[in-house]
Amino acid sequence: MAPSQAEPTPVETAPATETIAAPLLAWYAQAGRTLPWRDIDDPYRIWVSEIMLQQTRVDTVLNYYDRFLEQFPTLSALAEATEDQVLAAWAGLGFYRRARNLHRAAKTMISEHQGQVPSDPEALQTLPGIGRYTVGAILSSAHNARLPIVDGNVIRVLSRVFHLAGDPSRSAMQKELWRLAEAILPGDRPGDFNQALMDLGATVCHPVNPRCDTCPLQSLCLANKLGDPEDFPHPTRKTKVVFQQRAALYIRDRDGRMLLTRRPDAGLLASMWELPAVDLQDGEDPAAAVTTLLPSAKRARKIEPIGTVEHRFSHRHWTVHVFAAENPVASSPLDNDQRRWVHPDDLHEIGLPTATWKAVRLGLKLLDAEQRPGESPG
Numbered sequence: 001m002a003p004s005q006a007e008p009t010p011v012e013t014a015p016a017t018e019t020i021a022a023p024l025l026a027w028y029a030q031a032g033r034t035l036p037w038r039d040i041d042d043p044y045r046i047w048v049s050e051i052m053l054q055q056t057r058v059d060t061v062l063n064y065y066d067r068f069l070e071q072f073p074t075l076s077a078l079a080e081a082t083e084d085q086v087l088a089a090w091a092g093l094g095f096y097r098r099a100r101n102l103h104r105a106a107k108t109m110i111s112e113h114q115g116q117v118p119s120d121p122e123a124l125q126t127l128p129g130i131g132r133y134t135v136g137a138i139l140s141s142a143h144n145a146r147l148p149i150v151d152g153n154v155i156r157v158l159s160r161v162f163h164l165a166g167d168p169s170r171s172a173m174q175k176e177l178w179r180l181a182e183a184i185l186p187g188d189r190p191g192d193f194n195q196a197l198m199d200l201g202a203t204v205c206h207p208v209n210p211r212c213d214t215c216p217l218q219s220l221c222l223a224n225k226l227g228d229p230e231d232f233p234h235p236t237r238k239t240k241v242v243f244q245q246r247a248a249l250y251i252r253d254r255d256g257r258m259l260l261t262r263r264p265d266a267g268l269l270a271s272m273w274e275l276p277a278v279d280l281q282d283g284e285d286p287a288a289a290v291t292t293l294l295p296s297a298k299r300a301r302k303i304e305p306i307g308t309v310e311h312r313f314s315h316r317h318w319t320v321h322v323f324a325a326e327n328p329v330a331s332s333p334l335d336n337d338q339r340r341w342v343h344p345d346d347l348h349e350i351g352l353p354t355a356t357w358k359a360v361r362l363g364l365k366l367l368d369a370e371q372r373p374g375e376s377p378g
């Protein structure tokens, strides 16, 4: 008996890179998101939006973007502000290093780039907080420069359309993603194309349950043809979360002002204000540790636990045991760059990070309701 002829397996091939732009731009014209940083060509405003959007959802950024620009409407207004003013306007958005870099870069643009956001990609990428993605996003939107972008949304779309196996955090995969992002970029309207790619990832090509039936790339997408979009992108290496126990002290003076201290000027929440606090060693008693935070003349003062707050950063988790000194103290005039007494009504001017607000709220419960300040969101 003659051996049966095996049916050839259909071989799906990746789409030609030049076929992506037309359907994607047509879809964007109909379904692109309306956002305040779209359809403008002011590189300063686009830059602010891109920095805010790093690691932060669009919905959250919308609560801050207009307010920030009302306070700092121009590059020179931002450069002339103090760091505390910038951090206060940023308070609640998290990842405060972004605000600090934004401020530093604004000063450099004023002093070294004729008061402009540089339009040269290499010059722009030397500035603090501005990497290759941000350069592409700013210059393609503001000047229609043909520069690609690769962010989480773009990685998801590209790895599905081209069926790219591999960990996107690895350099070989990064290289391939940037190569493809550049190859699919059309000569005209690269800014719109980049925005369209991001919108597709954000609104259609979801991590779970992508809406392939409404996708303009459905007929081109290799993962859709092979029925495995959710297998892409492949998982990335996970960074371990560090758990840190802390003890914090709410201590107020006879005018109802609380003591705040400034964090170190490098590292997590650098230079931000918080209740006096100490990191605990493994097994260390928070009640004992917190007494070291009292001014030395007041160490005999009774302190009580008033609650515990949890706060998760990207790779760190704090558990903060908050204590209050029993009675107000006579405050010494110690306002300086590292420690200050602050009335609750003035807290919003400082720009407390969310982790500090959580602990401060416990302290404020000790005050009369009418003394509570308007809190910053987040």
Ligand code: SF4
Pocket: 157, 160, 161, 204, 205, 206, 210, 211, 212, 213, 215, 216, 217, 218, 219, 221, 222, 223, 224, 229
């Ligand atoms: S067809 Fe599906 S998997 Fe492919 S890009 Fe569109 S939404 Fe994503």
